[in-house]
Amino acid sequence: MLKKCLWYWYIFTLKVSLVLLVIVVFIGEFGCFLWAFFTWRIPDQSRDSLNLLLISDSQIPGYKEEPEGIQGCITRVDTDWYLFKAFYLALASFSPDAVIHLGDILDEGSIATDEQYEEYKARHDKIFHTFDRSERIYVAGDNDIGGEWSDILTEQKTLRFQRHFGPINDVVKLKSFQIIKINSASLLRRKPFREERKIYNKTVDFINTLSPKLDKEKISILVGHVPIDEISVKHDVPLRKLIRTMKPTYAFSGHLHEPATVQHEFGIFTFTEYVVPTCSYRMGTKMMGAAVAVV
Secondary structure (H helix, E strand, O other): OHHHHHHHHHHHHHHHHHHHHHHHHHHHHHHHHHHHHHHOOOOOOOOOOOEEEEEOOOOEOOOOOOOOHHHHHHHHHHHHHHHHHHHHHHHHHOOOOEEEEOOOOEOOOOOOOHHHHHHHHHHHHHHOOOOOOOEEEEOOOHHHHOOOOOOOOOHHHHHHHHHHHOOOOEEEEEOOEEEEEOOHHHHOOOOOOHHHHHHHHHHHHHHHOOHHHOOOOOEEEEEOOOOHHHOOHHHHHHHHHHHHHHOOOEEEEOOOOOOEEEEEEEOOEEEEEEEOOOOOHHHOOOOOOOEEEEO
16 A cells, blocks of 8 residues: 555656646746747837847857867757747847847857858858848957957958858948948957958058948948947047047947947047847856847
8 A cells, every 4th residue: 555655656746847847948948038028128110210130249159169079069059049039039029120240140250160150150040030121230249250369350251251241341221321330340459460450451441431431311320349448449540530420329239248338428429339238148147138229
């Protein structure tokens, strides 16, 4: 009799444990995302407004600095799945005119081999699949092309990024707005390394020749990976020229992995910069997510 009772108790606890496990997995994999989906406060949109979905520092894990074998495979699959769910629900709740990736798209973009880079791009396209009606704007970060610490920013890296994600310095015109994309990763160092001078000069040349590319009737928005206050003071002259030329109403950046709102004053001209947090749980910050802007 005692053995029979113990057996029934064992079966009961096993079933309860399995039910609890299913509940925990569901909450972790879907529940928290659905809760966020139903509680997001999306600004009202109009036909004339510019609707932006901003993604920063996704840092899709690579192959060189991840564990080898099954462990590395699991970390890549888990991260890709997490990013896919978050991005899919963001698109389900908001119809953007443009999706802007604010740099550090790939964790090992700067050091990946060409073959790994192709795999990287294929994974990225599956994670961040968007509808054709949405413009895709990609900003280069230091993890994508180098430029921070000992990671040298080279022409080969920037050309590879441009082949897969488009120009690193550009003007994109949408509705009554113009989005100026700047390679701020080239402005991180106080003094660029010798190998980086060519890319730095291209950024400065873009700033110097920007004025004819702008439409004075359109509202200007500045996007770059590095926040303005993080750009080396050594580059104050080209930075001030950029601001004077385009007169941004807003600026958006990433890099810090945490959100921030900064009010900038350049003489009598003022504007607001929004620093978008990382969208990946791997960056070790509690304040992760995407951002929506209706301008």
